[in-house]
Amino acid sequence: MINDPYREGAARGWRLVDAARLERDVEAEADVIVLGSGAGGGIAAEVLAKSGLRVAIVEEGPLRSTPDFRMREADAYPQLYQESAARKTADKAINILQGRCVGGSTTVNWTSSFRTPPDTLAFWRSHFGLDDYSPEALLPWFEMVERRLGIHEWNGVPNLNNETLRSGGQALGIEVSGMRRNVRGCWNLGYCGMGCPTNAKQSMLLTTIPSALEQGATLYSHLRAERLIVEGDQVRGVDCVAMEPAGVHPRALRVRLRARHVVLAAGAIGSPALLLRSGLPDPAQRVGRRTFLHPVALSAAVMPQVVAGHAGAPQSLYSDHYLHRDPIDGPVGFKLESAPLHPVLFGTTLQGYGEAHAGLMREFPHAQVLLALLRDGFHEASPGGTVQLRDDGTPVLDYPLNDYLFDGMRRALQAMAEIQFAAGARSVIPVHEAGLRWSSLAEARAGIATLLLQPLALRVVSAHVMGGCAMGKDAAQSVVDPRGRHHRVRGLTVADGSLFPTSIGANPQESVYAIVARNVSALAAELTGRPAAPIA
Amino acid sequence: MGLTRRTWLKTGIAGGLLLAGAWAFHKPLDRLAKRGLVAQAPLDGALRLVVPALVPVLLAGMLPEAAGERQAAIRQATDGVATAVAALSAATQQEVSELFALLALPPTRIAVARLSVPWPEASEAQVRAFLDGWRGSSLALLQSGYQALHDLVLGAWYADPAHWGVIGYPGPPEVPRPS
Ligand SMILES: Cc1cc2nc3c(=O)[nH]c(=O)nc-3n(C[C@H](O)[C@H](O)[C@H](O)COP(=O)(O)OP(=O)(O)OC[C@H]3O[C@@H](n4cnc5c(N)ncnc54)[C@H](O)[C@@H]3O)c2cc1C
Numbered sequence: 001m002i003n004d005p006y007r008e009g010a011a012r013g014w015r016l017v018d019a020a021r022l023e024r025d026v027e028a029e030a031d032v033i034v035l036g037s038g039a040g041g042g043i044a045a046e047v048l049a050k051s052g053l054r055v056a057i058v059e060e061g062p063l064r065s066t067p068d069f070r071m072r073e074a075d076a077y078p079q080l081y082q083e084s085a086a087r088k089t090a091d092k093a094i095n096i097l098q099g100r101c102v103g104g105s106t107t108v109n110w111t112s113s114f115r116t117p118p119d120t121l122a123f124w125r126s127h128f129g130l131d132d133y134s135p136e137a138l139l140p141w142f143e144m145v146e147r148r149l150g151i152h153e154w155n156g157v158p159n160l161n162n163e164t165l166r167s168g169g170q171a172l173g174i175e176v177s178g179m180r181r182n183v184r185g186c187w188n189l190g191y192c193g194m195g196c197p198t199n200a201k202q203s204m205l206l207t208t209i210p211s212a213l214e215q216g217a218t219l220y221s222h223l224r225a226e227r228l229i230v231e232g233d234q235v236r237g238v239d240c241v242a243m244e245p246a247g248v249h250p251r252a253l254r255v256r257l258r259a260r261h262v263v264l265a266a267g268a269i270g271s272p273a274l275l276l277r278s279g280l281p282d283p284a285q286r287v288g289r290r291t292f293l294h295p296v297a298l299s300a301a302v303m304p305q306v307v308a309g310h311a312g313a314p315q316s317l318y319s320d321h322y323l324h325r326d327p328i329d330g331p332v333g334f335k336l337e338s339a340p341l342h343p344v345l346f347g348t349t350l351q352g353y354g355e356a357h358a359g360l361m362r363e364f365p366h367a368q369v370l371l372a373l374l375r376d377g378f379h380e381a382s383p384g385g386t387v388q389l390r391d392d393g394t395p396v397l398d399y400p401l402n403d404y405l406f407d408g409m410r411r412a413l414q415a416m417a418e419i420q421f422a423a424g425a426r427s428v429i430p431v432h433e434a435g436l437r438w439s440s441l442a443e444a445r446a447g448i449a450t451l452l453l454q455p456l457a458l459r460v461v462s463a464h465v466m467g468g469c470a471m472g473k474d475a476a477q478s479v480v481d482p483r484g485r486h487h488r489v490r491g492l493t494v495a496d497g498s499l500f501p502t503s504i505g506a507n508p509q510e511s512v513y514a515i516v517a518r519n520v521s522a523l524a525a526e527l528t529g530r531p532a533a534p535i536a
Numbered sequence: 537m538g539l540t541r542r543t544w545l546k547t548g549i550a551g552g553l554l555l556a557g558a559w560a561f562h563k564p565l566d567r568l569a570k571r572g573l574v575a576q577a578p579l580d581g582a583l584r585l586v587v588p589a590l591v592p593v594l595l596a597g598m599l600p601e602a603a604g605e606r607q608a609a610i611r612q613a614t615d616g617v618a619t620a621v622a623a624l625s626a627a628t629q630q631e632v633s634e635l636f637a638l639l640a641l642p643p644t645r646i647a648v649a650r651l652s653v654p655w656p657e658a659s660e661a662q663v664r665a666f667l668d669g670w671r672g673s674s675l676a677l678l679q680s681g682y683q684a685l686h687d688l689v690l691g692a693w694y695a696d697p698a699h700w701g702v703i704g705y706p707g708p709p710e711v712p713r714p715s
Binding site: 093 | 593594595596597598620622623624625626627628629664667671672676679680683684686687690691693694695696697699700702703704705708709711712713714
């Protein structure tokens with residue numbers, strides 16, 4: 001039996017406030033306000049609420065739950081994604097996928113779970129003074145969130161979209177491994193990106209937020225945090241504006257929340273934006289800087305057999321072969337995975353139009369797509385992007401692509417074409433405005449070697465936004481300390497993917513979960529004078 | 537540091553002066569619409585002028601042949617684009633409305649889209665020349681304009697379950713609804 005935890009919870013008295021339906025301004029108080037309900041906000045809310053604190057959660061997006069997840073792109077993107085899944089960098093060259101709903105990106109993510117890679121942590125220790133960010137020190141926190149969220153080696157059968165990566169890799173002697181996923185009783189449907197309709201995905205929507213609500217937390221949805229309330233050097237709360245039901249425009253209605261402490265978890269574009277709007281001291285101008293994306297290059301293939309890339313777990317196999325070929329601060333490395341295929345995402349991402357495009361669409365059942373996510377932020381030629389504010393206060397990320405990254409993109413396109421042909425592809429099409437349909441490896445090699453790699457020519461996407469409120473020991477180099485506490489004001493802890501001083505080099509959700517669990521447990525202990533309650 | 541609302545017009549603006557013209561035309565139209573002097577909101581009016589000309593070209597090979605069905609499909613695709621635009625962020629809607637205003641208004645249509653005839657009279661070859669011109673342009677602004685049209689029209693088309701059969705997409709599986 002599939003249930004709707006929110007309907008049942010509401011009947012039991014959960015405090016759910018939909019700001020789209022408020023009739024007047026509201027003022028309220030809590031011990032701690034958590035801004036954002038995604039990976040970081042969800043974990044923070046549960047730790048704090050279980051530790052006995054009165055928590056208010058503020059989420060800009062709507063509360064959508066199990067019965068709303070109808071596995072249709074036309075419903076899912078406008079409701080569950082930032083900017084209707086069409087958020088773009090300032091020059092429009094990168095399409096950014098981020099969640100905007102209760103549960104944040106975890107409600108729509110693909111469930112791939114990795115601990116933070118040890119070489120990334122070593123880089124953080126040596127470059128940013130993050131001394132206690134070692135695999136050993138984080139181990140208990142990884143284990144805790146793995147228990148909490150059912151993260152385990154997935155024992156389902158990879159779909160052919162993923163299997164292509166393995167069979168091609170095997171033929172070439174490239175190691176391909178199985179993924180771990182945060183699912184319990186997964187039906188293997190393939191619609192993780194549109195909200196799980198079977199309650200299998202252990203997103204924040206299904207796990208930590210309900211638990212915090214059960215402890216008496218209040219969840220405000222359709223409520224955009226605009227500005228922190230700061231008195232002297234002490235954060236006292238937050239000013240918010242209600243959103244209209246479609247989530248596009250703000251209403252003329254405000255909510256003012258006060259608290260002893262604010263936990264900022266609006267994600268790696270939303271969190272720096274809130275700090276910028278609040279005008280907190282930032283003498284070294286670090287806020288919003290070094291925002292990373294794992295920029296993704298895509299390679300489509302037409303396979304002889306039916307792949308049905310829309311069905312089955314979106315990601316179940318990966319290869320780190322090209323992450324380990326060069327030193328972490330050398331030429332950019334990339335992780336290889338598969339990309340799930342649905343008509344809108346595929347049809348819009350695929351370049352070209354008219355007959356050529358239609359011809360490929362007709363082969364949709366045979367289509368296979370590999371993706372390479374580039375590990376940005378470890379080399380001086382990879383400083384990431386900058387979050388800026390538009391006149392209306394909403395954020396936009398300026399992330400210039402450059403030759404350092406294009407070099408990685410080109411190697412990635414070559415590697416993916418090679419794997420796809422080794423797996424038997426009939427043709428391979430790099431996702432590039434000038435990408436043709438190549439029917440042999442030799443042709444593809446020569447073609448990719450001469451593709452003009454430029455912003456807007458190569459169609460680049462990202463589903464992993466990180467950084468912008470970097471943690472570090474040195475206040476001139478970072479925004480918050482190694483525990484996420486703001487360097488210059490009191491009463492403010494950042495607890496989401498914006499903390500990362502570089503990209504992760506692996507799908508980031510588990511890094512957010514574990515690091516936030518540790519930092520916010522320390523915060524809860526400080527606020528209550530007792531050890532924090534474990535969440536698993 | 538803040539980007540202005542006129543981001544789309546300002547990004548990568550090498551031939552910028554030309555383009556700024558569109559804004560100048562857009563404003564008066566907007567004012568007329570607000571005073572109820574033109575029938576439709578300018579975005580909607582411009583969109584409905586331009587998109588029906590783009591659909592047969594962007595979706596060549598997918599549209600039905602029979603005239604009646606074809607017209608209906610074009611109308612539905614245009615509605616789909618309007619729906620998709622309404623779900624974009626406020627800032628992006630502003631940019632998209634500038635894009636459509638620029639395409640719809642004769643001076644900028646001729647100067648920037650290089651289309652000498654009104655959209656409803658444009659031949660498929662003329663529309664293709666426009667699309668290819670922007671797609672291959674050295675101006676980031678025009679390239680991104682092409683991509684916006686590409687994504688809006690193709691996205692609206694493939695969002696529609698009526699168009700899944702031909703591409704062999706069975707649609708989502710049946711899952712019992714929570715009671
Ligand atoms: C389609 C997709 C697939 C992905 N697949 C994977 C995967 O398989 N594995 C993996 O590890 N990672 C994956 N990710 C990435 C992963 O989900 C994110 O890295 C992670 O959720 C980031 O956590 P966060 O807390 O920083 O931000 P988010 O989870 O994005 O949460 C931020 C929340 O803050 C809200 N917010 C923003 N601004 C405001 C404001 N002003 N006021 C109130 N609320 C605000 C947002 O609406 C959002 O709900 C995927 C992401 C997407 C979009």
